[in-house]
Amino acid sequence: MLNLSEKAYVMALRSLKQRDYGTAVTYFDQAAERFAHDKEFALLHETTRVLVATKNELAALRAKYDSESIIEEVFDGQETDFSG
C-alpha cells in the first residue's frame, strides 16, 4: 500500500489543480512530516499557505468594505426617519 503521506501529497496536487487551495493546505499539512526534506514540497506548501492567508485577508477587507458601504448608504448624511 502507499504511505498515507504520499497519498496526501497527491491529493494536495490534485486540489491545487482544481484551485481548491484550502483543501490543498490541509493535505500538504498531512504530508509535511514525510516530505519535510523535499524542497519542491516545501515551496508548494508555503506558497499555498500564503495564498490562503492572502485570500482570507482579502475576504475580511471586502467584508469590512461592504459593511461600511451599507452603513454609509443607510446614514448618508440625511436625517433618517425611523417612524413607522
Added chain:
Amino acid sequence: MSRQETLEELESVLEGFLERVVSGKEKRLEVLDGINRLDDIARRIGDGNELTDQIGGWFAEHNQWLNDKSLRPADTGRISRILDQIDARLRTNPERSPAMAKIEAEIKRWQHHTGGERKIVLTRGPEIAVKAEAERPGSLARFSDLMERITRRFDDLAGSSQHILSALDDALKSAEMQQNKEALILSALIIYSLKQENYKVDPYVRRLKEAERRIKGRRAGA
C-alpha cells in the same frame, strides 16, 4: 496602491505561480493520481466489496502506460507491489469468478511488462493467513515492517533523483537533519551496496557516522 490592491496583486502572482507549477506537472500528476486510485482499490478489497469492475476499469484506463514512457522505475515498483497485494487477496477467495480470473491474468500481464512478475504462493484462506501473521515472532514482523518503510522511502528518493548518489545524499540529509532512523538505515544499505561495487564511500561513511551520533545523542537526551 491600497492595501487591498497589494493583496489582490499578491493573490494573482501566487495563483499564477501555482497554476504554472501544476500545469508543468500535468502528466506526472496523472500518473500519481492513477497509482493513488489503484491503492484506494487495493485498500478496499478486504471490505468485501465487488471490486473486479473497478480494477478492470483501472486497467482499461491506464493500459497506455505499458506502451508510453510515463512511468518512472519507482512508479513501476509501486504499481507492482500494489498489484501483488491485490493478486494475493484475490487468490484467498475460494469463489473464483470468470471476472476474477480475468483480473488475475491482467495483473500477470502488467507484472510481466513492468518487470515485477513474481511467483506468489498463497494457498491458505484469509483466516489461516491472519493467524500465521499473528504467530509470527515480533522481531521478524518489526524488521519486515521496517524494510517495507525503507523501500517506500527509497522509492520516493529514487523518483526525484537521477543517480543513486543523489538518492544517498538525500537519505543522509534526512538522517542528519531530521535524525530519522529509517533514513539512516537506508543510507547504510546504499553505502554498503556502493562499497561492493568499489565506489569511494569514505565521505558518505563519515556523514553516516555523524548522523548516527546525532540520533544516539537525541535518544540519550530524550
